[in-house]
Amino acid sequence: MTEWLYQLAPSPTLLLLIVLLVALCESLAVIGLLVPGVVLLTATASLAGHQHLSLPLLLAAAFVGAVIGDGLSFWLGHRQRERVHRLWPFTRHPEWLARGIMFFKRYGDFSILIGRFVGPVRPIVPMVAGMLNMPAWRFAAVNIASALLWAPVYLLPGYLLGHSWDKLLALPSSGERWLIALGLMLIILGVGFSWLRHQLGRGGWVYMRLARLSRETPRRRRLWLALSGAHPRNEIPLASLALLVGSLVALCGWTLWVLEHGNPSLPMDRQIRTLLASLTNSWLQTASNIMALIGDMLGIIALTLPWLAWLLFSRRIAAFLHISSALVGGGFANLIFKHLAGRIRPDTPDYLTGSFSYPSAHTSTSIVLIGLAAAFTAEALPAKRRMWVYWGATLACLPMALSRLVLGVHWTSDLIGGALLGLVVCAITRLSYQRFEHRPLTPCPWGWLTVASLALLTTRIIWLPHI
Known part of the structure; x- marks a missing residue:
């Protein structure tokens, strides 16, 4: 099975390019909401570990992709600050942009670091930082620092799994x-x-069915009201x-x-x-x-x-x-x-x-x-x-x-x-x-x-x- 995995795996150069592109897309405004970055990065990191690809090179590829992705998002927000809310998909989902703005206003510069690790706002916050005129030099500093932390957190688990794949596959027959x-x-x-x-839960089929049954007799109704009345929201x-x-x-x-x-x-x-x-x-x-x-x-x-x-x-x-x-x-x-x-x-x-x-x-x-x-x-x-x-x-x-x-x-x-x-x-x-x-x-x-x-x-x- 290990030989089969080796045959399917891309070349080391292509793997590094894939990691860079996935990291870039995951950090890119809007696109990052659609790309399953965690899954793709874990899979490619596992293949890299399986091939014993240089770990520093792998982390460097992810770091570069993440910095470029956030940088492009920041640039987009800065250049299109007046038009962003009229662009797709924010015309259909204005709450996405509102959530990013609220997140940035609450945590300031620190939101760039936190946003790296929070899925729903990750590709939005850098664009919002550009929209709200965050100084470019300050954004670049936080962008680089956050990418240095993000790359090992997202890649090391998959890399270690791939690096130990041979041993994990060598299972005793009795353990399968x-x-x-x-x-x-x-x-x-x-x-x-x-x-x-x-x-x-309230609104679930079982809950609603029990609630209907409780109304069939006075005794059941009294019991249901007594139980639900003890709860602040009148819910059992x-x-x-x-x-x-x-x-x-x-x-x-x-x-x-x-x-x-x-x-x-x-x-x-x-x-x-x-x-x-x-x-x-x-x-x-x-x-x-x-x-x-x-x-x-x-x-x-x-x-x-x-x-x-x-x-x-x-x-x-x-x-x-x-x-x-x-x-x-x-x-x-x-x-x-x-x-x-x-x-x-x-x-x-x-x-x-x-x-x-x-x-x-x-x-x-x-x-x-x-x-x-x-x-x-x-x-x-x-x-x-x-x-x-x-x-x-x-x-x-x-x-x-x-x-x-x-x-x-x-x-x-x-x-x-x-x-x-x-x-x-x-x-x-x-x-x-x-x-x-x-x-x-x-x-x-x-x-x-x-x-x-x-x-x-x-x-x-x-x-x-x-x-």
Whole structure:
């Protein structure tokens, strides 16, 4: 199969040209909205890594394309500032331009840097900067600095994947069925959760059907009114209720099954551990070690401290108390489950001595943190866009969970138990939060808070490893 990939791959020179053009188009005004740049860059970077193409050359091609694309957008906005709003597609979608203008006015020069990493405004902000007469020298400085950061962030994951492709393809025959089963399970659960959450929300088919059934008898009507009356928007939070019931039942059943099979593990756990042992390489170990630092207590504090401080000082007390309680309560629940199960880890490094395996605290904590962030974000979005937030949260949680398997400190069943426990905590938190009137979480200085979180997290990773 590797020989087949080599035959399909373009020449190194053509690959560099493709990367440059994709980076340029993705940064170009309007066109960047239509080009699936992330997918194309990841694919070409993977081919480049597979061919062992020079990484500095690859990053340089992406850097040059991004600088030229933003530069052309800036020039267009500067030259056509009076006519931009009359050009297609802004005649049909004036909100695109309005969103870019509002974003630029809110963050100023910093919007060029943030815009590199934010899909909907990425190709609009440089043009808006030209329209609003940002000095060319200042734009050029921010453009170059942001492109230097953007190129490795977008290309390195694909390049590393392609560079390790040979090893990833050399799977033991016994592991193929587990990979297929896990992949199908994740897809089915993800699609099922998205569909069910939409149907149980206000306006969904299931919600509307239940509402109609409630009007058929006086008793049902009184029950429905009582339940919906407890909610500030006269809406029964069916999605959160269903998540709580489903995840709690699954957690209890899964935990009993794990305990019934005793130590050290299930047959599934041992086979998947053997599979992952054959895939272990240096960059996977390094990435997993970084994930371990991000997901422990100090890492979570570093990530959440700026956000919790903002919630507290902006007097959004309900959100502050619920998120804090969810993280602390989830931590205590993990300790209780670990001591009740008393399950031995597959491997116990010094910093985990005395800690049991089931459930995975890293997995449950990441689901609580990312899941609540997704829920609060989705709350402020139109119903049609909420699905993408939850899919993004799911994809963000996967690396944290899988890194525990790569490090060999958890069994696969530990991750499933941790995920279910995290979902239970998320559901309880959302049900409690939805019972109260509360201030909206927007507007929020999310750009500055993100930078502060990443700065604290970087400090924690570099100077405070495993303490």
